[in-house]
Amino acid sequence: MLRFLLPTSRWRLVGDTLWLLAFGVVLALLVARSRASSMLRDGVALELVAGVQQRAVFRGDRRLGRIEERVERVGQHWRVRQRFWVEEPRRGDGPPGLVGEVTLRLQADLTLLRLTLWAEPGKLPAPSSFSRGLLRALGDRVEVQGQCDPQRGSCQVRGRIGGLPIDERMQVGRGPVWPGAVYPLLARGVLGRRTELSIFDPLTMRARIVSYEVGPRREIALRSGRYRAVRVMQDVDGLRTELWIDERGRPLLQRLPFGVTVEHEAFGAALR
16 A cells, blocks of 8 residues: 555545645546445436536635536547636746646446546645644656446546655446436435445545535535525534535535635536
8 A cells, every 4th residue: 555545644644635735626526436325226226417618716715716517428428627826926936837746537327437647735835833844745747547447337547756766556346437427316306315425545445424514505605706595504523614506506605614614706608
């Protein structure tokens, strides 16, 4: 097992910290998968929402960056791409800009076929010496590619995280690997008020149970306007986050620890 996969390694701390800053989504999407609940196994159709959405990342009133998510059909398959920008550089560094991109190619049943990922952690703002140390540990660039066998549910993942080479076969299973596939079902009430999914965590090499609790529907006010939304509370190993989604299951607002929020800004035209 690679050193960075151990729960006690510095790579585990790096991954968790970046996730809390809403940037770790990039790494999490590599091999995150949802093992269907009994309702999903019984034939509830999973369908992604095609289109483009831009979201902004804030800490309090300070804008940290933005995320562009593009979902489209390619023949019988799906392609999902997320790109990440920062609004301001670390002190003494160059201009802000694009810091990462992840692209997933999915079968019709949302089983993972291919993935590519690159990120430049050195461009991320580091407000404390602790976070600066974590970003240095990741190195200047992260590059990962994966080719998957959908029948076996495994992916051969190659690349580098800083100076650490990766060449591993990971068992990711069949079925949806994109969390957004679950949100439309939650918005429509198909899964009920409470449900649980098992998410594979590559940092600990074990499944983690994610609980969803669907709350009330009401109008919420964001910087970009007012929207009708439903609240979903997510719990992962006791870490609770609040998510608001619209009637189609598109995320509008997510409240993360340490005062970080991710807010919807704009939708693009649906892709055909």
